[in-house]
Each structure stands twice: as structure tokens, then as C-alpha cells.
Amino acid sequence: xxxxxxxxxxxxxxxxxxxxxxxxxxxxxxxxxxxxxxxxxxxxxxxxxxxxxxxxxxxxxxxxxxxxxxxxxxxxxxxxxxxxxxxxxxxxxxxxxxxxxxxxxxxxxxxxxxxxxxxxxxxxxxxxxxxxxxxxxxxxxxxxxxxxxxxxxxxxxxxxxxxxxxxxxxxxxxxxxxxxxxxxxxxxxxxxxxxxxxxxxxxxxxxxxxxxxxxxxxxxxxxxxxxxxxxxxxxxxxxxxxxxxxxxxxxxxxxxxxxxxxxxxxxxxxxxxxxxxxxxxxxxxxxxx
Numbered sequence: 197x198x199x200x201x202x203x204x205x206x207x208x209x210x211x212x213x214x215x216x217x218x219x220x221x222x223x224x225x226x227x228x229x230x231x232x233x234x235x236x237x238x239x240x241x242x243x244x245x246x247x248x249x250x251x252x253x254x255x256x257x258x259x260x261x262x263x264x265x266x267x268x269x270x271x272x273x274x275x276x277x278x279x280x281x282x283x284x285x286x287x288x289x290x291x292x293x294x295x296x297x298x299x300x301x302x303x304x305x306x307x308x309x310x311x312x313x314x315x316x317x318x319x320x321x322x323x324x325x326x327x328x329x330x331x332x333x334x335x336x337x338x339x340x341x342x343x344x345x346x347x348x349x350x351x352x353x354x355x356x357x358x359x360x361x362x363x364x365x366x367x368x369x370x371x372x373x374x375x376x377x378x379x380x381x382x383x384x385x386x387x388x389x390x391x392x393x394x395x396x397x398x399x400x401x402x403x404x405x406x407x408x409x410x411x412x413x414x415x416x417x418x419x420x421x422x423x424x425x426x427x428x429x430x431x432x433x434x435x436x437x438x439x440x441x442x443x444x445x446x447x448x449x450x451x452x453x454x455x456x457x458x459x460x461x462x463x464x465x466x467x468x469x470x471x472x473x474x475x476x477x478x479x480x481x482x483x484x485x
Contacts, residue, residue, distance in 0.1 A: 197278075200271035201285055204254055205247035209458045213242045215337060215361065219344035222423065223353040224482055231348040237296075238304055238347045242340065244293035245308045249315040251286035255279065256319045303346040311339050326393025330369035337365035352423035360417055363410040367403060367441070368457045371448045374399040378452055403448070407441050429481045436474035443467050 216239050225231040254261065254272045258279070261267035271277035290312065297305035314332060323329045341361050345353060377391050377399065414437050418430040443466055447453040453460055460467055 197276070197281065200277040201281070204251055204271045204277055204282065204285075205289075206250045207243075207247075208462060209250070209456075210243045210246065211458050211461055212337070213239055213246060213340055215340040216242055216344040216347075218341045218357060218361070219348060219350055219353050221478065222357060222482070223348065223350050224423075225348055226479075226483070228348075234300065234347045235344055237300055238343060241293050241297050241300065241304075242308065242311075242343060244289050245297075245312055248286045248289035248293065249312060249319075251282050251289070252316060253319045255282055255286070301346050304343055307339055307343045307346055311336060311343075314339075324389045326390055329390050330366060330373065333369040333372075334362050334365035337368075338362055354417065354421035354423050356413070356417035356421045360410065360414050363406050363413055367406040367410055367444075370399050370402040370406060371444060372457060374403065374448055375453065403445065407445060411438055411441060425481060425485050427485065429485050430478075432481065433474055433477045436470050436477060440467060440470040440474065443470060 217235055220226055220231055220235045251272075254270060257267075258273050261270060261273040267273060272279065272282055294305055294308055294312075297308050314335060318329070318332045322332050338358055338361050341357060373391065373394055374396065377394055377396060380391065411434075415431070415434055418424060418434060419428050421430075424430040443464070444457075444460065447460055447464060447467070453464075461471070
């Protein structure tokens with residue numbers, strides 16, 4: 197049962213919460229001990245609240261998941277994790293996460309509470325509304341970035357990163373919907389109602405729009421944001437962003453992956469190499485130049 201609970205908490209998806217470190221890195225405070233420890237603690241608390249969201253989501257969707265070709269094997273739909281235990285675990289994780297977040301920073305607790313409420317609304321209603329469902333997912337990624345801002349005394353963090361994060365998460369969200377639609381084919385609407393509002397050509401247009409604007413927005417950030425080096429060396433990171441976006445599009449279109457973006461991050465070696473090179477270049481530009 198414990199193994200089933202941990203699986204329902206989705207530890208593999210905790211990688212999404214790494215965006216909480218954006219403020220720390222881009223505000224040049226990565227090597228400030230207090231700021232780093234506060235952000236690290238915030239990361240773990242965000243993982244706890246995210247896990248409670250995954251548990252609640254599975255509880256809300258248990259009947260629909262039992263009809264899904266993959267989700268039917270999850271612990272709650274399959275019966276490995278009793279519903280009562282799942283509810284208790286979800287509530288406990290929520291209380292612990294919000295309680296500790298208050299002591300860390302009241303503003304951070306407010307972000308976690310907003311994230312929780314937004315996800316509950318998403319699980320119950322908003323995920324059934326085309327376009328709005330992806331916008332909500334994008335908002336959750338932006339909240340991760342903002343959570344990091346609330347944990348430290350920000351001096352040089354650029355609002356441009358909110359724009360880039362919004363566009364990037366829209367790209368991932370539409371890519372996820374495309375992968376789901378391709379996987380479920382003609383029975384997509386019976387498994388996920390919102391897919392009735394999408395078609396593959398429409399999603400391809402959305403992906404093309406947000407991928408292009410993501411690259412443009414990030415490029416503008418690299419030379420116009422107030423916190424980047426004056427020598428424009430941050431522009432050296434643009435090719436890595438272009439490559440990882442194109443690689444993800446390749447995986448969606450050719451390999452029919454992308455239904456779980458975190459799986460791409462954890463399993464696709466070329467994508468990982470591109471991300472690592474981008475991260476190393478960012479660190480070199482901000483901390484060595």
C-alpha cells in the first residue's frame with residue numbers, strides 16, 4: 197500500500213518543480229547559502245503540495261481513469277490504493293505543506309494555496325474547457341516561478357522570465373494534448389472530454405505559434421532584460437533553447453511522445469544534453485562573466 201501511495205504521489209513529476217529555482221539562479225543568488233536553503237526547502241514543500249494535487253486528481257477521475265488504456269493501471273483506479281487511505285494522505289500532505297510554508301514565508305504559502313485551489317478547479321471543471329485547460333496548466337508553471345521569487349529578496353530578477361515561462365508551458369501543454377489525441381485516436385472524447393474540442397491540425401497550429409513566440413521572447417530576454425550581462429553573452433544560450441524546442445517537436449510529431457513532458461526530460465538523452473548545455477552556459481554567463 198505504501199508503494200502504491202508513493203506511486204500516486206508521482207515523484208517522477210517533481211522535476212516540474214525545478215522552476216522554483218529560476219529566481220535564485222537568474223537573480224545571481226545561487227551561491228548565497230540562505231537563499232539557496234530557503235529555495236531548496238520551498239522546492240520540497242512544492243513537491244508535497246503537488247503530490248496532494250495528484251492524489252486528489254486521481255480521486256476525482258477514478259471512474260474515467262478506469263476506462264483509459266494507461267491510467268487504468270494507476271493505484272487508485274486499479275484498487276491497489278483504497279480510496280479512504282488516498283483521501284487521508286492527500287489531506288495530510290496539504291496540511292503539512294501549507295503549515296510549513298507559512299513558517300518559511302506567508303507569501304509562499306499563499307502561492308501554494310493558490311496552486312492547490314487552481315488545480316482542484318482544474319480537476320473538477322476547467323480541464324473540460326478547450327484552450328482554458330492548457331492556460332491553467334501554464335498558470336501553474338508560472339506559479340512555480342513566482343514561488344521562488346517569494347522565498348528570497350529579489351534584486352535583479354527579470355519579469356521577462358514570466359513571459360517566457362508562460363509561452364513555454366503553453367507549448368508543453370498543447371504538445372501534451374496532441375500526444376493524448378494521437379494516442380487515443382477516435383475514442384479520445386470518451387477518455388478525456390476536452391479532447392473533443394481539439395483536432396491534430398489545430399493543435400499543430402497552436403504548437404507552431406507558441407514555439408515560435410517562445411524563441412522570440414527568450415531571445416529578447418537575453419539582450420534586453422536589465423539583469424543580463426552588458427556584453428550580451430546571454431545570447432549564447434539561444435541555440436540550446438532552439439534545439440530543445442525543436443527536439444521536443446520532433447518527439448511529438450515523429451516519435452509520438454510528449455504525453456508526459458516529465459518523461460521526456462527524464463528519458464530522452466539528446467533532450468537532456470541540450471538542457472544541460474543550456475544550464476551550464478547560463479551559469480557561466482551569470483557567474484563567471
